[in-house]
Amino acid sequence: MLRKSADRGILNAVPLADQPTPTPAPAQPAKRARRADAERNRDAIIEAAGAVFAEQGGTVDVREIARRSGVGMGTLYRHFPTKDHLLATVLEQEFTSWLTAAHQTATATEDPWQALTGFFEQTLTHLARNRALVESYAATGGPTHECARHRDSVFDDLRTRCLNAGLLRPDVSTADLVLLITSLSRAIQATGDSHPGQWRRLLRISLDGLSSRNTEPLPEPAPNADPGRRWRAAPGRLG
Amino acid sequence: MLRKSADRGILNAVPLADQPTPTPAPAQPAKRARRADAERNRDAIIEAAGAVFAEQGGTVDVREIARRSGVGMGTLYRHFPTKDHLLATVLEQEFTSWLTAAHQTATATEDPWQALTGFFEQTLTHLARNRALVESYAATGGPTHECARHRDSVFDDLRTRCLNAGLLRPDVSTADLVLLITSLSRAIQATGDSHPGQWRRLLRISLDGLSSRNTEPLPEPAPNADPGRRWRAAPGRLG
DNA sequence: GCCTAACCGGAGCAAGCGCTCCTCTTTAAG
DNA sequence: CTTAAAGAGGAGCGCTTGCTCCGGTTAGGC
Numbered sequence: 001m002l003r004k005s006a007d008r009g010i011l012n013a014v015p016l017a018d019q020p021t022p023t024p025a026p027a028q029p030a031k032r033a034r035r036a037d038a039e040r041n042r043d044a045i046i047e048a049a050g051a052v053f054a055e056q057g058g059t060v061d062v063r064e065i066a067r068r069s070g071v072g073m074g075t076l077y078r079h080f081p082t083k084d085h086l087l088a089t090v091l092e093q094e095f096t097s098w099l100t101a102a103h104q105t106a107t108a109t110e111d112p113w114q115a116l117t118g119f120f121e122q123t124l125t126h127l128a129r130n131r132a133l134v135e136s137y138a139a140t141g142g143p144t145h146e147c148a149r150h151r152d153s154v155f156d157d158l159r160t161r162c163l164n165a166g167l168l169r170p171d172v173s174t175a176d177l178v179l180l181i182t183s184l185s186r187a188i189q190a191t192g193d194s195h196p197g198q199w200r201r202l203l204r205i206s207l208d209g210l211s212s213r214n215t216e217p218l219p220e221p222a223p224n225a226d227p228g229r230r231w232r233a234a235p236g237r238l239g
Numbered sequence: 240m241l242r243k244s245a246d247r248g249i250l251n252a253v254p255l256a257d258q259p260t261p262t263p264a265p266a267q268p269a270k271r272a273r274r275a276d277a278e279r280n281r282d283a284i285i286e287a288a289g290a291v292f293a294e295q296g297g298t299v300d301v302r303e304i305a306r307r308s309g310v311g312m313g314t315l316y317r318h319f320p321t322k323d324h325l326l327a328t329v330l331e332q333e334f335t336s337w338l339t340a341a342h343q344t345a346t347a348t349e350d351p352w353q354a355l356t357g358f359f360e361q362t363l364t365h366l367a368r369n370r371a372l373v374e375s376y377a378a379t380g381g382p383t384h385e386c387a388r389h390r391d392s393v394f395d396d397l398r399t400r401c402l403n404a405g406l407l408r409p410d411v412s413t414a415d416l417v418l419l420i421t422s423l424s425r426a427i428q429a430t431g432d433s434h435p436g437q438w439r440r441l442l443r444i445s446l447d448g449l450s451s452r453n454t455e456p457l458p459e460p461a462p463n464a465d466p467g468r469r470w471r472a473a474p475g476r477l478g
Numbered sequence: 479g480c481c482t483a484a485c486c487g488g489a490g491c492a493a494g495c496g497c498t499c500c501t502c503t504t505t506a507a508g
Numbered sequence: 509c510t511t512a513a514a515g516a517g518g519a520g521c522g523c524t525t526g527c528t529c530c531g532g533t534t535a536g537g538c
Binding site for chain 2: 137138141172175176179180182183184185186187189190191195197198199200201202204205206207208209210211213214216218219221
């Protein structure tokens with residue numbers, strides 16, 4: 001039952017030092033290039049890991065990933081120093097490719113409100129298919145801080161467009177929108193397969209609440225952390 | 240990193256066969272009553288477990304609970320056959336005592352809308368203080384099915400009152416309200432200590448979206464579960 | 479005060495999981 | 509073709525964690 005290791009978080013904001021930059025350092029000795037089989041295996045690992053993480057979440061046994069990609073443990077750990085590094089790599093890829101697509105869709109949509117709601121719908125549909133991604137939202141608001149910043153800028157863009165058109169209640173912050181996504185991702189997880197799509201009703205309700213037809217101001221956020229709170233920090237906890 | 244067993248949920252809807260009914264069966268042999276020290280230890284365990292679960296969630300090491308209650312492992316497992324049983328006992332106590340209080344408050348509130356919003360506020364404030372309770376919401380919608388049913392009836396009561404007063408958009412279901420609580424509990428977890436109270440803004444937004452001033456109908460829920468879905472992998476990189 | 483069933487405590491077992499070590503195989507430069 | 513470096517693979521280590529076992533202790537009926 002319930003493992004403590006979950007406390008270590010879905011990923012610890014790993015620096016991702018090993019990027020897909022196969023170009024060797026142009027130093028003097030001109031090291032030998034990466035072998036073809038190694039390249040092939042790396043790809044296989046990433047693909048298998050992507051599938052497994054999406055299905056089972058970030059808690060899967062590394063052996064399962066190795067098995068599915070037809071590779072040994074040693075090979076896996078040759079390419080990725082840590083399970084968290086592998087997870088971060090996969091999630092970052094998934095996240096940025098989605099964000100780029102969703103942003104393009106939103107930009108191509110004339111009506112600002114339509115752009116905002118469409119973005120939410122697209123985001124959550126994507127999240128509904130990827131368990132590890134949902135977990136990463138719970139832990140750190142996204143796979144990496146870099147990713148989160150990128151997403152925030154997109155959100156801010158959408159928000160500004162809606163504000164200028166007078167469609168959004170004026171005191172909604174970008175942080176509110178991000179928190180809304182995080183919150184709704186829980187609804188997706190909770191409904192799961194038994195009530196697919198019920199989260200869309202909640203999304204509609206929330207979006208209606210964002211509309212400028214609601215005139216009362218939102219409660220002010222507390223300016224700083226309340227030290228009296230009982231929850232320990234516990235770096236990155238999934239829910 | 241992330242645990243696999245999380246899949247098993249925070250608790251497996253344990254039957255809770257061992258209730259706080261210390262009365263021995265009134266059978267013929269008139270068994271000896273429970274010893275005083277045993278009773279004391281049981282209480283100490285429940286109290287310590289309550290604190291530890293609230294702070295650290297359901298994943299804590301059982302040894303920590305034993306240590307805090309000043310009791311050995313053997314003693315702990317004499318009173319509770321399983322960690323999950325202990326967790327269920329604690330959560331059920333916490334849940335019902337809260338639900339009773341919150342229901343009374345709501346019933347005593349004249350204005351139906353005030354009663355509903357107050358109930359949400361009270362519930363979420365309580366959840367913000369108990370990590371294990373939040374987890375149980377994510378897993379099964381509440382500590383036990385019994386608890387969940389009780390809560391649903393309270394929600395249904397509040398909903399009916401608001402509907403009769405014409406304050407709630409008419410097609411909001413009880414399930415929507417429960418899902419909203421579940422969803423917002425994630426917001427509480429996500430904001431944690433760093434942005435305490437930010438979830439109140441989201442709560443306000445959602446409640447505004449529930450108001451009858453929003454006239455458009457909600458999307459129909461899918462009638463039944465789609466058996467083909469199972470956290471399918473993202474079909475290749477999207478983009 | 480005696481005696482026995484009930485109780486206590488913690489060392490230890492088994493299973494799960496991240497990760498390493500080491501031997502054997504394969505690639506590709508020369 | 510030769511050969512050395514890079515890669516592959518899987519048994520196994522170390523650690524955590526849920527739970528058990530059993531010798532020692534104590535309450536409480538008589």
